[in-house]
Amino acid sequence: MEIADLLSPHAVLSHLKAANKKQVLQELSVKAALVTGLPERKIFETLTERERLGSTGMGQGSAVPHGRMAGIERMTGLFAQLDHPVDFDAMDDQPVDLVFLLLAPEGAGADHLKALARVSRLLRNQALCEKLRAATDSPALYALLTEPTAASQAA
Numbered sequence: 001m002e003i004a005d006l007l008s009p010h011a012v013l014s015h016l017k018a019a020n021k022k023q024v025l026q027e028l029s030v031k032a033a034l035v036t037g038l039p040e041r042k043i044f045e046t047l048t049e050r051e052r053l054g055s056t057g058m059g060q061g062s063a064v065p066h067g068r069m070a071g072i073e074r075m076t077g078l079f080a081q082l083d084h085p086v087d088f089d090a091m092d093d094q095p096v097d098l099v100f101l102l103l104a105p106e107g108a109g110a111d112h113l114k115a116l117a118r119v120s121r122l123l124r125n126q127a128l129c130e131k132l133r134a135a136t137d138s139p140a141l142y143a144l145l146t147e148p149t150a151a152s153q154a155a
Helices: 020-036 040-053 110-124 125-133 138-146 148-154
Strands: 011-017 057-059 066-069 076-086 094-105
Touching: 011 020, 011 138, 020 040, 020 076, 020 094, 040 066, 040 094, 057 110, 066 076, 066 110, 076 138, 094 110, 094 125, 110 125
Parallel strands: 011 076, 066 094
Antiparallel strands: 076 094
């Protein structure tokens, strides 16, 4: 599974402004609703329900909020580079500034887990994360996330 299978260029946000974790999830829910056609409120509820189980903050400044939803046809991702890091209750207690949202169909099962693993590997690549933090616009972020070197380094 390639990142380009999960992420389209119009689902990448640079310099997202949010003051806290809830605001990040709200902003991403708005954008996800535009990308998927699903209700923004339902997306937000799905993400916050998952966060109640435990934070999706992976550490080292990144988070992968995710959930399964009825009505979504295929695995869909959104990526946001935050304007300022926010507390995400990450396992290392570090604030988060790189967020990869993943929405999956209810019956996705193993595919959902494979996509989560793929995104997690990508965001554990510290050299790539530094490039993502330095990128100035959405097209540059998309290029970094989907470039073959990122894929081979994260595999």
